[in-house]
Amino acid sequence: MTFAERLAALCRERRSHVCVGLDPLPDRLPAAVRGADDPVFAFNRAIVDATLDLAPVYKPNLAFYEQLGLPGWTSLKKTVEYVAGRAIVIGDAKRGDIDSTAAAYARALFEVFGFDAGTVNAYQGADAVAPFLAYRDRGVFVLCRSSNRSAADLQDCRVGDQTVFERIASLAVTWNGAGNCGLVAGATYPAELGRVRAVAPGLPLLIPGVGAQGGDAAAAARAAAGGPFVISSSRGIMYAGDGPDFAEAARRAATRLRDEIAAA
Amino acid sequence: MTFAERLAALCRERRSHVCVGLDPLPDRLPAAVRGADDPVFAFNRAIVDATLDLAPVYKPNLAFYEQLGLPGWTSLKKTVEYVAGRAIVIGDAKRGDIDSTAAAYARALFEVFGFDAGTVNAYQGADAVAPFLAYRDRGVFVLCRSSNRSAADLQDCRVGDQTVFERIASLAVTWNGAGNCGLVAGATYPAELGRVRAVAPGLPLLIPGVGAQGGDAAAAARAAAGGPFVISSSRGIMYAGDGPDFAEAARRAATRLRDEIAAA
Numbered sequence: 001m002t003f004a005e006r007l008a009a010l011c012r013e014r015r016s017h018v019c020v021g022l023d024p025l026p027d028r029l030p031a032a033v034r035g036a037d038d039p040v041f042a043f044n045r046a047i048v049d050a051t052l053d054l055a056p057v058y059k060p061n062l063a064f065y066e067q068l069g070l071p072g073w074t075s076l077k078k079t080v081e082y083v084a085g086r087a088i089v090i091g092d093a094k095r096g097d098i099d100s101t102a103a104a105y106a107r108a109l110f111e112v113f114g115f116d117a118g119t120v121n122a123y124q125g126a127d128a129v130a131p132f133l134a135y136r137d138r139g140v141f142v143l144c145r146s147s148n149r150s151a152a153d154l155q156d157c158r159v160g161d162q163t164v165f166e167r168i169a170s171l172a173v174t175w176n177g178a179g180n181c182g183l184v185a186g187a188t189y190p191a192e193l194g195r196v197r198a199v200a201p202g203l204p205l206l207i208p209g210v211g212a213q214g215g216d217a218a219a220a221a222r223a224a225a226g227g228p229f230v231i232s233s234s235r236g237i238m239y240a241g242d243g244p245d246f247a248e249a250a251r252r253a254a255t256r257l258r259d260e261i262a263a264a
Numbered sequence: 265m266t267f268a269e270r271l272a273a274l275c276r277e278r279r280s281h282v283c284v285g286l287d288p289l290p291d292r293l294p295a296a297v298r299g300a301d302d303p304v305f306a307f308n309r310a311i312v313d314a315t316l317d318l319a320p321v322y323k324p325n326l327a328f329y330e331q332l333g334l335p336g337w338t339s340l341k342k343t344v345e346y347v348a349g350r351a352i353v354i355g356d357a358k359r360g361d362i363d364s365t366a367a368a369y370a371r372a373l374f375e376v377f378g379f380d381a382g383t384v385n386a387y388q389g390a391d392a393v394a395p396f397l398a399y400r401d402r403g404v405f406v407l408c409r410s411s412n413r414s415a416a417d418l419q420d421c422r423v424g425d426q427t428v429f430e431r432i433a434s435l436a437v438t439w440n441g442a443g444n445c446g447l448v449a450g451a452t453y454p455a456e457l458g459r460v461r462a463v464a465p466g467l468p469l470l471i472p473g474v475g476a477q478g479g480d481a482a483a484a485a486r487a488a489a490g491g492p493f494v495i496s497s498s499r500g501i502m503y504a505g506d507g508p509d510f511a512e513a514a515r516r517a518a519t520r521l522r523d524e525i526a527a528a
Contacts, residue, residue, distance in 0.1 A: 069376045123386075123407060124410045125412070125415055127414040128414070151388055157431065
């Protein structure tokens with residue numbers, strides 16, 4: 001079974017295309033977890049416990065752990081181990097470098113942390129992605145058309161008869177020999193997301209940008225149809241509530257997102 | 265004094281444009297440091313001690329520490345602290361993400377680790393770089409024309425009357441309000457490096473790709489003239505020798521690189 005098949009099967013089984021972003025902010029942790037030995041892990045665990053049957057995929061963004069220093073890395077490792085085998089865990093790292101260095105980053109993601117998949121930046125071309133793809137059972141989501149406003153600075157520029165992001169999508173199609181290459185495309189620009197799907201019909205799409213960033217989940221789901229996809233919400237789920245019922249609030253937000261996608 | 269002025273002044277004072285890459289590989293550590301409590305740090309410290317008067321800049325690539333897990337992060341932090349105030353330390357991280365996430369990465373680089381500068385990937389445009397540049401006393405080297413063979417996959421594509429890498433260089437010029445924005449351009453492609461310098465006349469250049477990657481230091485120095493620059497060698501200096509005299513061998517390699525640049 002390829003990574004793409006595994007992702008599609010888990011979405012079918014869980015009847016959901018929801019990816020829960022696990023991006024903890026120390027100053028927004030609910031009071032209920034602040035007394036724990038490892039408050040960041042306790043928060044993540046509570047969110048996972050409340051959403052596991054609704055979410056085939058979790059996605060910690062490494063930046064939020066890296067900014068906490070060593071305790072952050074420890075919380076992240078515990079989080080990955082906690083979810084392992086019960087959902088797909090994507091390390092949102094956006095790493096990318098020349099071959100030998102990319103190999104070190106791939107080892108960090110897939111061996112040190114044990115992520116099922118990771119996000120990578122392909123600005124440096126095939127070299128920067130190949131060492132990740134060499135882990136044939138892991139997913140590699142290449143940053144393609146991002147959800148932020150300044151994505152257009154480079155990604156929308158025309159190169160020949162394509163945009164830069166379409167060129168990245170075309171390259172990713174050629175890199176998909178093991179069925180483990182996917183693309184990141186934001187929900188905030190559904191027309192561009194549709195172009196990504198058109199260029200890369202069968203590739204898994206990881207779609208951030210709903211919730212705090214304002215993307216429309218239904219429009220994104222329609223644009224992404226035709227291949228496996230998950231739509232990721234971080235702040236919209238994790239910070240749906242900050243009282244003692246924060247986990248139930250997160251569950252309600254995840255349920256709403258699942259249903260919005262299903263209705264589309 | 266801006267970051268660019270600080271870099272130029274230190275290069276003048278040390279009469280050197282050498283950047284020593286600190287990319288330790290556990291299985292290539294010299295026997296002399298293997299018995300140390302923290303062999304990776306002991307190796308870095310010996311290399312720094314042997315080269316400090318020759319090197320205004322050191323550049324650990326985070327991938328090589330990340331792949332070691334928590335002990336790697338500890339070795340990295342000790343290395344940055346060891347050099348702090350005696351040379352400029354660039355965190356070669358190639359991070360990049362949307363604004364709030366990029367702010368977390370910037371905190372990690374500049375506050376958790378205390379780097380003087382960092383490398384970033386601008387595929388996501390201005391948003392991805394601004395939070396780093398907001399640390400006005402720190403240097404931000406934007407990946408522009410990389411040293412690897414597949415750099416051409418995207419970076420050499422034409423967008424209008426420029427290549428993609430020239431467009432990144434043009435954007436960086438507009439991002440340089442605090443005099444702290446630089447560019448990464450490889451020594452392996454001196455013609456492209458010259459184009460980067462032409463588009464961004466005063467910006468500091470960080471130039472990897474000599475030594476193991478085969479770039480010509482003299483040609484790179486000629487192409488980079490007209491603004492501050494450092495030429496970085498990692499494997500060529502760190503692994504110049506592996507016997508008990510490994511540090512002296514590193515010093516000889518750094519001296520050779522300094523002199524090759526000066527002769528150009």
